[in-house]
Amino acid sequence: MKRLTSSLTRKLWLTIIAAIVVTILYSYFLSYFFYEKLYVENVETALLEEGRRLALEYEGGPLSDDLKERIDWYSSKSETEIFIVNNPRELSACLPFDIDYESLISGEEREDLLAGKAVQKLGYEERFDRKIMAVVIPLLDENRLEGIIYLYIPLTKISEVTTDFAYLWLIAAILFLVLAIFLGTFLVRKLTKPLLEMKHAAGMVSKGDYSVRINNHSKDEVGQLALAFNHMATSIQKEDERKKEFLANVSHELRTPVSYVKGYSNALLTGIANSEDASKHLMLIYREAGRMERLVGDLLDLSRLDSDDYQIIMHPLPLAQLIEDAIQKYLPKIKEKNLQFRYELDPDIIINGDEGRLEQVLQNILDNAICYTEKGSIHLKLFAIEKGCCIEIVDSGIGIPADHLDKIKQRFYRVNKARTRKDGGTGLGLAIAEQLVILHGGSLIINSTIGKGTTIQIHLPVLE
Known part of the structure; x- marks a missing residue:
């Protein structure tokens, strides 16, 4: 300093x-x-x-x-x-x-x-x-x-x-010098004070204290620098909190399946489980291994989406055909749950997109619709809108409370705070889906009413 x-x-x-x-x-x-x-x-x-x-x-x-x-x-x-x-x-x-x-x-x-x-x-x-x-x-x-x-x-x-003006000149020179010293001192202090505060604040940020802020309300370049520093500190603080929350969520998600795998495998290794229980234990180990596999896969997808070099391979796609192919994979599960399912697809809509990534988006949304709908219906539509096209998936499931709608697309966010896994995935599906839709130049909109169901719309640009 x-x-x-x-x-x-x-x-x-x-x-x-x-x-x-x-x-x-x-x-x-x-x-x-x-x-x-x-x-x-x-x-x-x-x-x-x-x-x-x-x-x-x-x-x-x-x-x-x-x-x-x-x-x-x-x-x-x-x-x-x-x-x-x-x-x-x-x-x-x-x-x-x-x-x-x-x-x-x-x-x-x-x-x-x-x-x-x-x-x-x-x-x-x-x-x-x-x-x-x-x-x-x-x-x-x-x-x-x-x-x-x-x-x-x-x-x-x-x-x-200049003899007649000598004394006046001397007095004026002294006054000028005093004024210059006074204004100079004021100017130096005014300019250095916010810079010293920034240096101190930067030191605090480097030590992990992201709550520090600079109180400078001037409109000059120094004030703009202070404002930029505060924005930077806020962004770093949010990112740090997000990282901590992310790590806590990953640890939480992995802890239960790992404990299941460890416990049941230990029962099998020590011979505690009889032949009938051994089969159940193996099924549980297989199920939890699959859960961990999905979690790791979703984490890898998020990591790639966050990187600047992530690329999607775009080419013209008949969107109705892509959706119909994706639906076929879910028909047995829909029949198993005895859900009413119907779809209406406009065959003339052509988009520029990545087939595999768009199918992943549909899978994530259909998984949620089927998972949270009991003895109800799911309606899927593809239709043209003013500035492109819209994929609309409407279910009559349990719905999402209004105060959760703005957070539902956050990573690992679940409406069920108890984090029950019998009816939930990794909590990353909607976050991944939204990122992929944005990469295609579109947007993902969620509307829901508790007890009545959820409507998800995917807006995408079309080829003209």
């Missing part, structure tokens, strides 16, 4: 810290962007406009003293340092900082000046401890460079631009 907590918590906190760092870096680069794009570009634009307005004062010819005085006067009133000189080489003597002429005006820039283009300069000056933005405006007379107007201004540092 600690490993999960530390690992997941570490990952989440690393994610949160990474988000904070990215946010801070984004804010820094955004501030730098605004500084470069807004402040610096605005200063450059303002210098160019200011220089061009001053250049309009020049009327041609050599620079007059009057023009120089007016430019100097304007410079004294402006925040911008402005110089007007006859030759760019004179700038080195005018500027308050050392500069080489070649670095001030390059040959290419001189060509631009001669073409009447303004030159923009941006560089760092140690004396001012900041960058310098400068603009050189040419003064031309008939394509002759008579002079230049040089404007420059030290750029304000970005830290100076």
Whole structure:
């Protein structure tokens, strides 16, 4: 649990810290962007406009003293340092900082000046401890460079631009950090708590406690995972209970015939039974061996039906003929019990099915109908319905109580809780029959009234 907590918590906190760092870096680069794009570009634009307005004062010819005085006067009133000189080489003597002429005006820039283009300069000056933005405006007379107007201004540092907001920025940063820690802690706990519960619950399930459930009602992926886990635990619990019940039922079903076989065979081996009783004992042993054989056969059928690789061999079948052949095997038993039996079969119904498995379904149902009907009647019909065909077997037997109908198809389920075997089989017949019908794409429906009889309908698709 600690490993999960530390690992997941570490990952989440690393994610949160990474988000904070990215946010801070984004804010820094955004501030730098605004500084470069807004402040610096605005200063450059303002210098160019200011220089061009001053250049309009020049009327041609050599620079007059009057023009120089007016430019100097304007410079004294402006925040911008402005110089007007006859030759760019004179700038080195005018500027308050050392500069080489070649670095001030390059040959290419001189060509631009001669073409009447303004030159923009941006560089760092140690004396001012900041960058310098400068603009050189040419003064031309008939394509002759008579002079230049040089404007420059030290750029304000970005830290100076944001001085007024520094304290507010610091307070906002602290609040943001506190909020991030608070929300991060809440988020980490909210995300890890259900996962830790799932880990604990999974451990309980692995130890055999299938009753554990996770109380998580969120609608996100974690909540869906918790819901899926609860469904899984419920399914495992039901399957475990079903397995235990199945094993208990198998043990119960085998215990009595095994005890009979052991007891009567012991009587024969020790010579306790006389010759007349020996014959009866052998008959009882034979009967119980047959019961165990049927039980094992039914269990094998169920095991195969539960496996994913179970296959049935489907081919077109005239269903009426299959039913009539199956009925012939039961006519002696029906006559022996003196039951009234009649059947009505539609000979035109053709289905796609496994002959052997469908015959097994009929045998299981007819066995029950004959077994639980005394001095009554059995009526079997095959007829077409809207979406296929229906095999209907109606008996006038003892019937099934209403509260047992929804359980009668469960494995080993018997209405008679005493599990009397004189009139019952293995308790697996209907379970096997329903599985086989489902594999054929059909359904098995049971309706019954206690004391009046039972009606079983098998709905199957037909070939068109």
